[in-house]
């Protein structure tokens with residue numbers, strides 16, 4: 199898969215192979231040129247990038263502003279030599295910031311003081327109003343964001359967790375238990391190395407032609423207000439599962455780095471199957487509205503533990519189908535199950551393979567018909 203997918207990690211993202219499979223099946227193989235792809239729960243932008251790689255323009259929606267940044271920073275990717283030149287021109291030692299009490303508490307468990315000063319200088323540049331839509335700075339920004347914390351020397355932080363920002367108290371404990379302290383990590387060197395890796399495979403011209411026309415929207419998936427009725431040909435998406443992931447807490451350092459720390463985007467997190475079903479019914483109705491007749495929506499869900507019992511979430515979706523939607527009906531057409539022989543996050547949490555967590559991708563395909 200194209201390395202551009204892996205610029206940044208994101209909790210509960212799906213593998214690019216998943217949207218790739220459905221984009222090929224429903225758009226590329228039947229030769230449906232000019233189709234529009236939508237992901238209403240876009241995350242790090244996997245669906246949109248894969249659609250663009252096949253030459254389809256796409257709409258990335260997510261209620262989390264961090265997700266909008268992760269995806270839109272890869273809308274127009276400047277050539278590597280220009281990115282390198284721009285990175286070299288940034289003065290990351292320009293200012294010596296004095297830290298607020300809260301910044302000291304939050305950030306010093308992770309970073310050496312000199313590394314932190316470089317991060318603060320870069321953050322200041324990225325947050326300047328005139329720079330917010332600058333494609334070079336956005337790409338440098340998303341690469342920097344992906345280097346904030348992790349387990350190897352390629353990251354800015356002391357040994358930490360890569361996908362999730364753990365809490366400062368957990369990081370302090372980690373440092374104590376492992377007997378480690380943050381060492382100086384040069385920020386520019388690490389951004390440079392990562393950019394070279396992610397841009398090591400040339401993007402096809404159709405990527406740029408398609409991505410130019412992408413849209414990035416920040417709606418609740420139940421009200422995709424700016425997306426017109428019948429304007430989308432294929433949806434490939436993965437909604438939040440039952441109480442599995444708290445995207446805001448997991449992304450707290452990214453939110454801080456991007457200046458979103460005071461936003462509270464009311465993401466959907468519920469442990470109740472009936473609440474989740476209500477949420478998904480409204481989301482499916484909205485997906486049905488924006489789909490063109492003949493269009494399909496692929497909804498990836500998993501099996502979850504509800505009160506000690508395994509629940510396959512697609513069964514809950516099927517209870518509402520067929521469904522009357524604006525401009526027609528939404529019907530269940532097929533179910534694809536991809537068995538995995540590992541549990542996501544197994545290595546990190548020492549969960550034994552296939553015993554806990556989500557072990558399948560269950561993709562329910564819905565078809566919109568006029569009647």
Ligand SMILES: C[S@@+](CC[C@H](N)C(=O)[O-])C[C@H]1O[C@@H](n2cnc3c(N)ncnc32)[C@H](O)[C@@H]1O
Pocket residue numbers: 208209210211212213238239240241242243244245259260261262265417418419420435436437438439445464465466467
């Ligand atoms: C499972 S993740 C999607 C991951 C994505 N497939 C990827 O590959 O990165 C679910 C996403 O739903 C978003 N989300 C949660 N509640 C939402 C809502 N009510 N409306 C829109 N997006 C929401 C979260 O911010 C998260 O990014």
